[in-house]
Amino acid sequence: RKEVEQDPGPFNVPEGATVAFNCTYSNSASQSFFWYRQDCRKEPKLLMSVYSSGNEDGRFTAQLNRASQYISLLIRDSKLSDSATYLCVVNSGGRRALTFGSGTRLQVQP
Amino acid sequence: GAVVSQHPSWVICKSGTSVKIECRSLDFQATTMFWYRQFPKQSLMLMATSNEGSKATYEQGVEKDKFLINHASLTLSTLTVTSAHPEDSSFYICSARVTVLHSSYNEQFFGPGTRLTVL
Numbered sequence: 001r002k003e004v005e006q007d008p009g010p011f012n013v014p015e016g017a018t019v020a021f022n023c024t025y026s027n028s029a030s031q032s033f034f035w036y037r038q039d040c041r042k043e044p045k046l047l048m049s050v051y052s053s054g055n056e057d058g059r060f061t062a063q064l065n066r067a068s069q070y071i072s073l074l075i076r077d078s079k080l081s082d083s084a085t086y087l088c089v090v091n092s093g094g095r096r097a098l099t100f101g102s103g104t105r106l107q108v109q110p
Numbered sequence: 111g112a113v114v115s116q117h118p119s120w121v122i123c124k125s126g127t128s129v130k131i132e133c134r135s136l137d138f139q140a141t142t143m144f145w146y147r148q149f150p151k152q153s154l155m156l157m158a159t160s161n162e163g164s165k166a167t168y169e170q171g172v173e174k175d176k177f178l179i180n181h182a183s184l185t186l187s188t189l190t191v192t193s194a195h196p197e198d199s200s201f202y203i204c205s206a207r208v209t210v211l212h213s214s215y216n217e218q219f220f221g222p223g224t225r226l227t228v229l
Contacts, residue, residue, distance in 0.1 A: 042223070043203050043221060044154065044220055087153070087154075097144040097156045097159055098156075098205075098218055100154045101153060
């Protein structure tokens with residue numbers, strides 16, 4: 001079983017739509033959680049951290065359910081510029097590197 | 111945020127040659143840098159953890175004699191792909207971690223990546 005699992009998509013949505021991505025992780029000792037965005041042939045860039053209380057940044061809302069080991073990302077009012085691959089990322093703590101999910105591809109269409 | 115650079119951004123080489131990729135943290139010191147590899151339509155896979163002044167820690171299945179890592183200073187780590195073969199063609203990305211003493215802050219910043227094509 002992969003340490004971080006995501007639906008690869010692609011999710012094809014019209015502009016203005018609301019779209020949700022889900023992610024599950026297997027290591028219950030994981031301590032930090034993130035969503036990264038990766039554009040084609042580019043490096044990943046941090047979109048937002050994910051906190052147990054849930055957090056919002058503009059059109060983006062992230063939530064964490066530790067009991068279910070489940071992370072979500074909600075994008076409201078999708079823009080064409082939101083088209084990218086969204087990576088669910090987990091840090092198991094200490095000096096370890098990040099563990100990446102395989103990513104969910106989003107394509108927002110006009 | 112912090113800036114990490116990589117050089118070169120892309121390289122094409124013949125099979126059997128060695129290729130060196132540099133990763134630099136431009137405005138901060140990084141005691142730990144990470145090297146990832148990403149094949150098309152796949153996720154980033156951690157290859158090794160590079161620690162300044164000590165030997166790198168390699169992930170299972172990554173040959174340390176083939177992927178040489180040197181972290182000689184707090185701002186520079188290098189990855190050398192020795193005797194490259196076509197199956198080594200990939201997108202190599204480094205990241206540097208910013209840590210704050212007595213804090214849980216622990217963010218990684220990624221370099222722009224190096225696209226290696228081995229003919």
